[in-house]
Amino acid sequence: MTLIVDYDAGNLASVKRACEQVGLAAEFCADPDQLRHAQRVIFPGVGAAGSAMASVKARGLDEALREVINNGCPVLGICLGMQISLDYSEENDTSTLGLIAGKVSRFRMDRPDLKVPHMGWNEVCVKQPHPVLEGIEAGDEFYFVHGYFPTPRDSSAVLATTDYEGHFASAIGKDSYIGTQFHPEKSGRVGLRLLSNFARWDGQC
Amino acid sequence: MLSKRVIACLDVRDGHLAKSVKFLNTQNIGDPVEKAHEYYIDGLDELVFYDITASSDKRNIMLDVVEAVASQVFIPLSVGGGIRSVSDATDLRLAGAEKINVNSAAVKRPELIDECSSAIGNQNVVLSMDIRKVAKSNEIPSGYEIVINGGRTPMGLDALAWALEGEKRGAGELVINSIDADGTKDGYEIELTSMIAQAVRVPVIASGGAGLPEHLYEVLTEGHADAALVASMVHYGDYKVSELKGYLHDQGLKIRMSW
Numbered sequence: 001m002t003l004i005v006d007y008d009a010g011n012l013a014s015v016k017r018a019c020e021q022v023g024l025a026a027e028f029c030a031d032p033d034q035l036r037h038a039q040r041v042i043f044p045g046v047g048a049a050g051s052a053m054a055s056v057k058a059r060g061l062d063e064a065l066r067e068v069i070n071n072g073c074p075v076l077g078i079c080l081g082m083q084i085s086l087d088y089s090e091e092n093d094t095s096t097l098g099l100i101a102g103k104v105s106r107f108r109m110d111r112p113d114l115k116v117p118h119m120g121w122n123e124v125c126v127k128q129p130h131p132v133l134e135g136i137e138a139g140d141e142f143y144f145v146h147g148y149f150p151t152p153r154d155s156s157a158v159l160a161t162t163d164y165e166g167h168f169a170s171a172i173g174k175d176s177y178i179g180t181q182f183h184p185e186k187s188g189r190v191g192l193r194l195l196s197n198f199a200r201w202d203g204q205c
Numbered sequence: 206m207l208s209k210r211v212i213a214c215l216d217v218r219d220g221h222l223a224k225s226v227k228f229l230n231t232q233n234i235g236d237p238v239e240k241a242h243e244y245y246i247d248g249l250d251e252l253v254f255y256d257i258t259a260s261s262d263k264r265n266i267m268l269d270v271v272e273a274v275a276s277q278v279f280i281p282l283s284v285g286g287g288i289r290s291v292s293d294a295t296d297l298r299l300a301g302a303e304k305i306n307v308n309s310a311a312v313k314r315p316e317l318i319d320e321c322s323s324a325i326g327n328q329n330v331v332l333s334m335d336i337r338k339v340a341k342s343n344e345i346p347s348g349y350e351i352v353i354n355g356g357r358t359p360m361g362l363d364a365l366a367w368a369l370e371g372e373k374r375g376a377g378e379l380v381i382n383s384i385d386a387d388g389t390k391d392g393y394e395i396e397l398t399s400m401i402a403q404a405v406r407v408p409v410i411a412s413g414g415a416g417l418p419e420h421l422y423e424v425l426t427e428g429h430a431d432a433a434l435v436a437s438m439v440h441y442g443d444y445k446v447s448e449l450k451g452y453l454h455d456q457g458l459k460i461r462m463s464w
Binding site: 011013014017018020021046047109112115116117118119120121122123137139140141143145146163164185186187188189190191192 | 206207208210245250275276277279280281298299301303325326327328329377378406407408431432461462463464
């Protein structure tokens with residue numbers, strides 16, 4: 001069973017609908033014991049890092065997530081769900097899950113021509129081939145909505161980049177974990193392609 | 206670099222697609238779910254539904270429309286019209302709307318913006334403003350006034366001041382709808398759009414008056430808009446969404462061209 005982690009971090013229905021569209025049956029899950037038995041996990045989320053982490057911890061979902069990843073279960077983090085996979089977020093000065101070494105910073109916003117948040121369609125440039133990113137071509141754009149961005153410590157964790165206020169990591173991954181800053185569920189055909197890739201991924205790179 | 210967005214607006218009354226000219230004389234022009242899907246397949250970047258249903262007992266029809274669209278259209282979906290409370294907003298979000306557009310109710314009670322943005326996040330709250338050009342005065346220094354009730358009721362509120370207040374209260378995006386230009390097909394109100402877009406840090410969507418592809422180009426460059434909203438020019442088949450995007454791309458704008 002594919003489980004969509006429900007930790008009060010925004011509207012999860014759109015992720016479920018997009019999964020259904022690519023033939024991936026998914027259920028919402030807020031229970032760590034159930035999560036430990038997942039075959040596949042999607043960790044979505046919008047909102048702020050501080051309250052998201054508090055909610056994840058209060059429900060004991062942090063330990064369960066570590067366990068499933070250690071067991072090689074494919075996990076997809078989306079937006080805030082991806083951001084809290086790093087060690088630390090500047091947002092609310094939050095210590096996060098530490099699945100991937102690195103931190104999350106706020107866009108500097110010192111260029112008046114750049115609007116914040118980074119909202120809209122932007123190109124995702126694949127830096128390392130990955131089964132979940134297969135079929136994404138140069139010039140393909142995805143939908144973004146965020147004011148903070150991830151910087152993994154180790155460049156081997158950077159799977160794709162996007163240019164906004166300079167280049168930032170828009171897809172990151174390690175072992176059976178992959179996370180995207182963009183929203184595949186709102187990114188039309190290419191987004192559905194990514195979800196369909198994830199639905200078939202065995203967690204190996 | 207972000208692409209400029211082409212957004213289609215579908216006015217929905219009692220579950221049917223309607224198009225208004227200067228907000229009066231609405232007429233039915235088809236099924237909103239079908240139209241939404243057609244535009245999605247043709248490369249639309251974002252979709253806005255505006256519920257113009259008059260009677261409150263028929264409001265639930267809109268939730269069904271949103272739900273039907275959200276299960277087959279995988280781009281951001283924004284819904285407005287008659288949103289007066291956080292609970293209206295969350296109902297629409299659960300039905301599948303990404304963003305919520307507030308308009309008249311926020312003019313009457315500005316705290317609605319703060320409440321919605323803290324409940325569903327700034328980025329999901331769009332402040333839609335209906336604006337009419339007036340003589341500059343002490344009360345309306347920008348020469349643009351906020352109106353409500355489909356343009357019939359002037360509010361004595363300066364449009365620029367309201368845009369800045371809306372941003373401060375937590376609106377993540379602004380729709381600048383010119384009542385003067387709406388339905389004319391003579392082009393967007395460039396001066397108004399540019400004035401507001403340059404004064405705020407949140408993205409601005411230009412609305413009202415699009416009739417030719419050149420109008421979109423104009424408002425996305427000279428008008429400093431981040432997105433251009435179209436309605437009748439695509440609803441009646443005069444232009445296809447892909448055609449508009451192709452034109453803007455050929456003019457050198459950054460536009461999402463693969464979908």
